[in-house]
Amino acid sequence: MTHKLSDKQYVFAKFMLERIGFSDPKKIDSYINKLESIYGKYLYHLRPGKYGYYKHHYYSNSECIEQLLKEMEIKKEPAEIKNLDCNINRSKISATDLSNFQFCPASYSLSKSFEIEFPTNEDERLAGIDLHEKLRLIDQPVPEYYEDYQYFSPKVMPNESIDKIRSCELIYSGHSDDYTTFKNEEKKYVGQPDYIFKDPNGDHFIVEEKYRYLNPGKFSDFNEKEYKKYLNKIKYKFHKNHIVQIKSYIDYIKEYNIEYGVLIYWFYKLSENYNRDIYPYVHDVSIKVIYNNEFEILLNRTHNKLLDFISNQRMRFPTPTNPNKCAACVVNKYCSHKTDNYNELKLPYDKNDIQLKYIPFPDELKSDTNE
Numbered sequence: 001m002t003h004k005l006s007d008k009q010y011v012f013a014k015f016m017l018e019r020i021g022f023s024d025p026k027k028i029d030s031y032i033n034k035l036e037s038i039y040g041k042y043l044y045h046l047r048p049g050k051y052g053y054y055k056h057h058y059y060s061n062s063e064c065i066e067q068l069l070k071e072m073e074i075k076k077e078p079a080e081i082k083n084l085d086c087n088i089n090r091s092k093i094s095a096t097d098l099s100n101f102q103f104c105p106a107s108y109s110l111s112k113s114f115e116i117e118f119p120t121n122e123d124e125r126l127a128g129i130d131l132h133e134k135l136r137l138i139d140q141p142v143p144e145y146y147e148d149y150q151y152f153s154p155k156v157m158p159n160e161s162i163d164k165i166r167s168c169e170l171i172y173s174g175h176s177d178d179y180t181t182f183k184n185e186e187k188k189y190v191g192q193p194d195y196i197f198k199d200p201n202g203d204h205f206i207v208e209e210k211y212r213y214l215n216p217g218k219f220s221d222f223n224e225k226e227y228k229k230y231l232n233k234i235k236y237k238f239h240k241n242h243i244v245q246i247k248s249y250i251d252y253i254k255e256y257n258i259e260y261g262v263l264i265y266w267f268y269k270l271s272e273n274y275n276r277d278i279y280p281y282v283h284d285v286s287i288k289v290i291y292n293n294e295f296e297i298l299l300n301r302t303h304n305k306l307l308d309f310i311s312n313q314r315m316r317f318p319t320p321t322n323p324n325k326c327a328a329c330v331v332n333k334y335c336s337h338k339t340d341n342y343n344e345l346k347l348p349y350d351k352n353d354i355q356l357k358y359i360p361f362p363d364e365l366k367s368d369t370n371e
């Protein structure tokens with residue numbers, strides 16, 4: 001594994017992860033590595049030079065440490081975590097619940113139990129939400145005062161497949177103000193897809209857009225080749241939880257006979273304009289079509305397991321967890337199951353599982369604190 005943390009940063013990060021409950025050195029290393037790929041970034045400041053000011057770039061990964069410190073702070077006082085007042089047994093299962101549960105049952109339990117005040121990747125997540133609200137597939141292509149090229153790389157737009165979708169008849173838009181939610185009483189299900197269209201053959205189809213942030217920090221604009229290699233590796237890996245979400249729309253929405261669904265991944269990074277305002281820049285796109293005769297078993301299995309979990313309020317938690325997935329998970333600061341120390345998961349999430357272990361402070365760092 002390669003990382004750019006200083007020796008002391010690494011020792012401190014490792015110490016914090018051990019306090020959080022990790023014990024496997026390989027897992028700790030992978031977790032730190034992934035944290036760095038999320039939070040490590042190239043920044044710059046302006047320096048005076050012979051011909052005026054020039055940009056001096058430097059690399060910073062201090063946010064990795066800050067994120068772990070935040071997790072420690074949360075886990076020191078679990079009683080302070082705000083509970084959500086939600087009667088899970090009486091409420092319906094949403095498409096998002098199915099997606100969360102498929103992604104990870106602990107993520108579902110945590111997001112149903114607590115107000116997640118400190119989600120991972122908050123800035124990028126908000127930028128993604130902003131994109132979802134503003135850069136809609138159908139209308140309002142870019143926010144006011146911006147041009148297309150500022151938001152989309154020329155290789156992303158125009159796009160033949162996207163244009164084909166846009167030329168179909170729009171039947172429903174989940175972004176519209178009326179926020180109609182589709183209900184299926186038999187399945188005790190609610191769902192709100194991004195769009196329903198009718199194609200020229202008269203077939204109805206769903207479209208779901210996902211905005212995926214790729215941090216150019218670690219790979220950096222200075223290493224475009226490595227960045228592209230990584231993008232190509234993940235571009236056509238469509239997540240099972242997104243497939244479950246679309247499949248639930250296809251199968252459970254009864255108002256229309258949905259023949260297929262289209263999953264669109266927009267890949268974006270955060271760019272900076274001359275005023276140093278940060279804005280999202282979409283640099284790649286990938287598309288997957290899911291037909292109504294596919295992924296039946298995946299949806300049924302996910303739905304049944306979720307129903308069991310809700311009725312029993314406990315389940316066996318599958319281990320080992322994947323440190324790459326956990327380090328990027330939105331609710332990871334609240335989660336104790338990522339350490340592999342718990343075989344059982346409860347609903348609501350058991351605050352007794354949220355605790356820190358005693359680990360002696362590393363000798364290597366003691367002189368720093370005594371200074």
Ligand code: SF4
Binds near residue numbers: 106108110326335338
């Ligand atoms: S941190 Fe890992 S184990 Fe915990 S909820 Fe997220 S993905 Fe699941």
